[in-house]
Amino acid sequence: MSVKIAKNSGFCFGVKRAINIALEAAQKHKKTVTLGPIIHNPQMVEKLNEKGILSVNDHSEIKGRATIIRSHGVEKNILEKLKNDDIEIINATCPYVSKTQEFAKQLGEEGYQVIILGDKDHPEVIALKSYTDGNAIIVSNANELPKQISKKVGVISQTTRNIEDLQELVRALVPRCNDLKVINTICNATAIRQEATLKLAKESDVMIVIGGKNSSNTKMLAKISAKIIETYHIEIADEIDEKWFKGKCNIGLTAGASTPDWIIVEVYNKIIECLENDQNLAACIDDIPGFKEKNDV
């Protein structure tokens, strides 16, 4: 019996940085808004709301307040609009996302037809596309490539995508292009987290993936894990159903880049609780590594 947490679970550099920027802004300004949720974790967004950082969805709701740009970035024209309206802008865009926006712009300027590997409805991708003056083609995998494309193609990726999907996309493009430029913008932290999740999934009988249901990187972890073993994607501990653990010996836990540590701890404790409630499993609990130090996770 074991309950293991995958290495590199939880907050990444860009998310930590965005939260810190938001908290600093909340100390400085009485009223602050974020344009869209600052990270894809409703529980964290709620905590920030308690500190006076309001998440609004539309420009019209800003009403002159200092505006935090979310970790996923924002469309170029919205940023310009904020500047024109003389709104104080506090930019919490992940630096890796900003860099990807620069690459998108640069590829367009160099005459490449930009292809973005990503989810067309994700705010990071929507913002990214705006830096190609709207001409980019967005595909979530190689099968979605249109029949007609330029012979000169530049590829970038949403920072949280899977490297294998990028490899397949590029493989499909090679025979169709004369000049193909690939900027691998998949964040290293994403790749490392995915590898750690894959490794743990292979050692587990069931996997719990924690993170926002709208979080792209969390959904990707769930997808990777589900290919290997029975997997449940949850946002909070209350979603756990103890039936999931019946007859399972090795339970694996991983969390997306926008999942705060306190939620990981809550989920861990909830799993232990389920095991304690199960007469058959309770006897094994003492074997769980780190069980006694569970609150130190």
Place this chain on the structure above:
Amino acid sequence: MSVKIAKNSGFCFGVKRAINIALEAAQKHKKTVTLGPIIHNPQMVEKLNEKGILSVNDHSEIKGRATIIRSHGVEKNILEKLKNDDIEIINATCPYVSKTQEFAKQLGEEGYQVIILGDKDHPEVIALKSYTDGNAIIVSNANELPKQISKKVGVISQTTRNIEDLQELVRALVPRCNDLKVINTICNATAIRQEATLKLAKESDVMIVIGGKNSSNTKMLAKISAKIIETYHIEIADEIDEKWFKGKCNIGLTAGASTPDWIIVEVYNKIIECLENDQNLAACIDDIPGFKEKNDV
């Protein structure tokens, strides 16, 4: 019973052009040399020799004579040496090969670590490498990639390679690079010839591939065909063994880019002769499409 010749067999644009350039040079100059065989077909080289176009292997053998640069191109420093020696240069380098040399130079200048997909001993690749100031890495497939490579890689290919090998190479490079630029320099004629060969191999019981034993594109055709069906790579009709056709109904014939039409016709006629000699097969010969017009091939 059928004997079919693959579409797009034989001389490509670059080879035809090189032969024409050589023949024109022979009319103008009494003594002409080519530095290395002008194309990879010994029989054609022999014919040109009869017209006073001598193939020499080393700079020292030129002895002031007008020098034809072979279709595969030549190393940059050799070209410079010829210019310094005031030798008249007649450049028969295939324009697609010249273009590939330009791309190699350009990628190097843009700071890319150049990787060439090709055969390191082939004159086209040796010449190509010289345009990267000798810094290029040459691999014949993805498995040959060294452990240490730059994060900024530019890929080009010998013009006669297989597109699938290029796709595999690029696929392997995607996770290892931040900035990957792929110039697809595989000649379109090569790709079309390979496809036609593959198609015919799938419809045949035995395949005959005609072309120089040192011809890269012919070897590639033989490799593609051998994956599908029993295949023999020959240079001339005399190499044919009638045993190859015992019990075979559908005979396929293809030829590399440097194989002259007269050799294709000789091979075709030789195959028909074998079938005529075989009592069991002779009865079927009238069914061979185009048999009566065999000399019109």
